[in-house]
Amino acid sequence: MSKNSIAGVLTMVLLAGCSLPGSHLPTSHLLTSNKETETTQDSSLEQQVSIYPLTAQQVVQFKQQIPQATSNPDLDLAIAKYEYRVGVGDVLNITIWDHPELTIPAGSYRSSEEAGNWVHADGTIFYPYIGKVNVVGKSVTEIRIDIAKRLSKYIESPQVDVNIAAFRSQKTYITGEVQKPGQQPITNIPLTLLDAVNRAGGLAEEADWRNVTLTRHGKEQSLSLYALMQRGDLTQNLLLEPGDIVHVPRNDNQKVFVLGEVSSPQMLKIDRAGMSLTEALSSVGGINEVAADASGVFVIRNSNKPDQVADIYQLNIKDATALVIGTEFNLEPYDVVYVTAQPISRWNRLMTQLLPTLTGIKNIADAGNSYRAWGN
Incomplete structure (x- = not known):
């Protein structure tokens, strides 16, 4: 096999692999200093994805509002104004002072709940002399007035006390x-x-x-x-x-996903105190200092706008002090934190995948040269 043939094969392989392997989000055209919103240059996503640079000036507008102490x-x-209304199944205790014969006593063998007047399914109780008394939907005060009024036909100035022995309704x-x-x-x-x-x-x-x-x-x-x-x-x-x-x-839905060039990609659960972008990166061991593109720390979030797929927030941490900005950006459930790879890392991945093919081509070429030399 000639050198030109080998070069041709290599060219074909490289062209086939010109799309570098692995997930990647471009950074060069996303960050801006004078715009609040940028959209991707891909025309198919142009109207569906918005990019929001996280800067010291703009992170405030994305900060979740903290509830304030408020009276009610x-x-x-x-x-x-609250007043309990009696219902079916409740048990009433009714006492008529100076008339023990009308009061069912509760002793050591019977509790007030057991000795009281149970409210029947028709909403009434039975009481001596006056028969059925409608009590459902009434307060104890209204019941007391009603019983005293009806007993006054039989007892002079009855002193009636009503309380609820059991709340069951x-x-x-x-x-x-x-x-x-x-x-x-x-x-x-x-x-x-x-x-x-x-x-x-x-x-x-x-x-x-x-x-x-x-x-x-x-x-x-x-x-x-x-x-x-x-x-x-x-x-x-x-x-x-x-x-x-x-x-x-349960807090099963309180989870975020940290992917890309970080030390330990994984799913994280947002605890009761919440989770900031910086906390999420810290929980996975930080970014991969060798392979990560520090300007490409992204938070991908489902958009609430009907005509958009996602909102993407981009943080540039080439200056490590920018992580302070990340502490002000709170993550929401199902956010995806993605750290993109720098170009050299993606090229290294490509060459790693192509290396077996290139080695095989070289071996074929060496074998061909040896065969021709032997034939001569």
Whole structure:
């Protein structure tokens, strides 16, 4: 085989491998100093991907808003006006002073709950002299007034006391990542979201406290226990109602992916305190100082815009002090942090893949030369 033939084969191989192997994001045309938004030059993605350089001046606009301590006057008013309404299954304790014959005593063998008046399915209780009394949907004050009025026909100025011995009719439910999930009774003491979480033993280790849901009358509302418990935003605390379902999800969706030229590419979970770009890079051992293009640290995020595929944020850490900017950029679930390779690294990969082919061609050429020399 002649040298020209070998050169021709090599040219064909190199042309076949001119697209350097491995994932890569170009950096030269992405960073700008005088524009807030850049789009890729690839015409097919031109209208679908936006590039946002992360600079000291611009990172502030991408910083997530931190909840502030806020009062909740609506909750305060609701608690002040709160009054329990009796329901089916509740047990009432009714006392008529100076008339022990009308009061069922509770002794050492019978608790107040066992000795009381159980609210039947038709919403009534039975009481001596006056018969059935409708109690469902009424407060203890309204029930006391009604019984006293009806007993006054038989007893002069009856002194009536009504309290609830057992709260059985109304419940709220707390599910998910709490220590003791399950139902919690609605009682004469107002029950708030924070109270319910504390009664459930607090949050479990795998709880996603930023995305708690409250389902009421078939409608779902998103709440943040992080804002409530960590930042003091009381607007996230609500008075719970019968039938409410509070769900604390697992933090399975709180994950980001760190790929490319880093020491240990892997998936990371965002903890309760959140995760910055710098923290993510630190968790994987930093960038590969030899192979990485320090100007090409990208965060790829699904875009909320209907006509765009992704938003890409680019950080240039050729100056290591730029990592301070990364501490101000918080990652979101399913972000992809990608560190691109510098050109020499991608060329080395190409040559590594081509080396077996080139060695084989050389061996063929050497064998041909030896054959011709032997023939001569």
